[in-house]
Amino acid sequence: MLVSSSSSAVLRRQLFLIRCLGGGVGQSYKKIRRVNCSSMVAMEADAEHVIRKITPLLDPTRHKGQAGKVAVIGGCREYTGAPYFAAISALKIGADLSHVFCTKDAAAVIKSYSPELIVHPVLEESYNIRDDEKESVSAKVLAEVVKWMERFDCLVVGPGLGRDPFLLDCVSNILRHARQSNVPMVIDGDGLFLVTNNLDLVSGYSLAVLTPNVNEYKRLIEKVLNCEVDNDDASLQLLSLARSIGGVTILRKGKSDLISDGEIVKSVSMFGSPRRCGGQGDILSGSVAVFSSWARQHVSSTKESADCNSQNPMVLGSVAGSALVRNAASLAFANNKRATLTTDIIECLGASLESISPAES
Numbered sequence: 001m002l003v004s005s006s007s008s009a010v011l012r013r014q015l016f017l018i019r020c021l022g023g024g025v026g027q028s029y030k031k032i033r034r035v036n037c038s039s040m041v042a043m044e045a046d047a048e049h050v051i052r053k054i055t056p057l058l059d060p061t062r063h064k065g066q067a068g069k070v071a072v073i074g075g076c077r078e079y080t081g082a083p084y085f086a087a088i089s090a091l092k093i094g095a096d097l098s099h100v101f102c103t104k105d106a107a108a109v110i111k112s113y114s115p116e117l118i119v120h121p122v123l124e125e126s127y128n129i130r131d132d133e134k135e136s137v138s139a140k141v142l143a144e145v146v147k148w149m150e151r152f153d154c155l156v157v158g159p160g161l162g163r164d165p166f167l168l169d170c171v172s173n174i175l176r177h178a179r180q181s182n183v184p185m186v187i188d189g190d191g192l193f194l195v196t197n198n199l200d201l202v203s204g205y206s207l208a209v210l211t212p213n214v215n216e217y218k219r220l221i222e223k224v225l226n227c228e229v230d231n232d233d234a235s236l237q238l239l240s241l242a243r244s245i246g247g248v249t250i251l252r253k254g255k256s257d258l259i260s261d262g263e264i265v266k267s268v269s270m271f272g273s274p275r276r277c278g279g280q281g282d283i284l285s286g287s288v289a290v291f292s293s294w295a296r297q298h299v300s301s302t303k304e305s306a307d308c309n310s311q312n313p314m315v316l317g318s319v320a321g322s323a324l325v326r327n328a329a330s331l332a333f334a335n336n337k338r339a340t341l342t343t344d345i346i347e348c349l350g351a352s353l354e355s356i357s358p359a360e361s
């Protein structure tokens, strides 16, 4: 169950009002707040159950790639940590292959962090190219990514991407192509900066997950609902936001993570870590990519209309990723206290998953 029966009744009433009131969903949200419905409280997800359900068995008949192939689009002159954190987290959780598509400057650095990652130095920033080269370079960047695209179970777009306008134009083309090819995508960091200003890139795409932090969420709310963040009715506002963007899944990060696809709202509030060092959101984006891929496999392979089967795999993946990362952060904090860093949390991803879904059970 996603919401208790009483909060489910509130949710149904509010969804009904959203549909009935005139204007866009953003307008409806404001009207509902004025009509004064009781506020909606998201029910805590049974995240451990979700993780156990969707995590594939380590079956000796499976071949390389079946547990997931993800690609991170990110990494530029300034940021090399973020794409590394996202890509290595995907592997630590259990994906078989993890690629990074980044700028040339970033590639050698990211490769030097880990031999496990497959790094493609294909993105270009404006400072590196002349105006008359832009069209041909843009076509080349797209071609370099497209030749790999169909192999990926999920893209993570944005960790450490930067905000160079030319580079973001190229990434817009990559997003359009991924969408045409039905490749799921997790949008984070500077990828959210891009899609907040170009909502058509994700609007109506049910295989997209947005993972905004506090600032990224504020920008989305202002742009889409044209109002301020409402912490008194956070669940209804998130639901309205997801609905306004055509049913994408949104994972709002914070003290509790809130997840909605415009139909349901779930929360993941288990204790994580009081340390707020940079990079924890990058771990989350890589984790959600893997779990969403596993959830899609699970949903398509189960015939029975069990609880998981009737749910959106992108929501299941978001719930699982959120809970796993918070659990890993809590383990890392127990070991390292104030010295806890993102790399310590990554080292705890395996133990975190093992404590919930043991490899040999």
Ligand SMILES: NC(=O)C1=CN([C@@H]2O[C@H](COP(=O)(O)OP(=O)(O)OC[C@H]3O[C@@H](n4cnc5c(N)ncnc54)[C@H](O)[C@@H]3O)[C@@H](O)[C@H]2O)[C@@H](O)CC1
Pocket: 078, 079, 080, 081, 082, 083, 158, 159, 160, 161, 162, 188, 189, 190, 213, 214, 215, 216, 278, 279, 281, 282
């Ligand atoms: N080691 C790395 O390479 C890292 C790179 N990162 C990348 O850095 C780029 C920008 O991401 P940001 O998260 O900084 O962008 P934001 O727009 O979220 O943050 C911008 C500013 O807001 C502040 N801020 C953050 N959380 C806040 C909160 N809860 N309340 C008030 N202020 C807050 C930050 O200190 C920062 O000055 C992205 O590409 C991101 O992926 C980050 O992921 C962190 C790690």
Ligand SMILES: Nc1ncnc2c1ncn2[C@@H]1O[C@H](COP(=O)(O)OP(=O)(O)OP(=O)(O)O)[C@@H](O)[C@H]1O
Pocket: 189, 212, 213, 214, 253, 254, 255, 256, 257, 272, 273, 274, 276, 277, 278, 279, 280, 281, 282, 283, 284, 322, 325, 326
């Ligand atoms: N106040 C908080 N208390 C507990 N956990 C939190 C809190 N805020 C965020 N988190 C958790 O930390 C993780 C990262 O969220 P955060 O808001 O720091 O992302 P971010 O700013 O995008 O991080 P990054 O530095 O990687 O860009 C998420 O798993 C989230 O659940």
Ligand SMILES: [Mg+2]
Pocket: 188, 189, 213, 281, 282
């Ligand atoms: Mg971030």
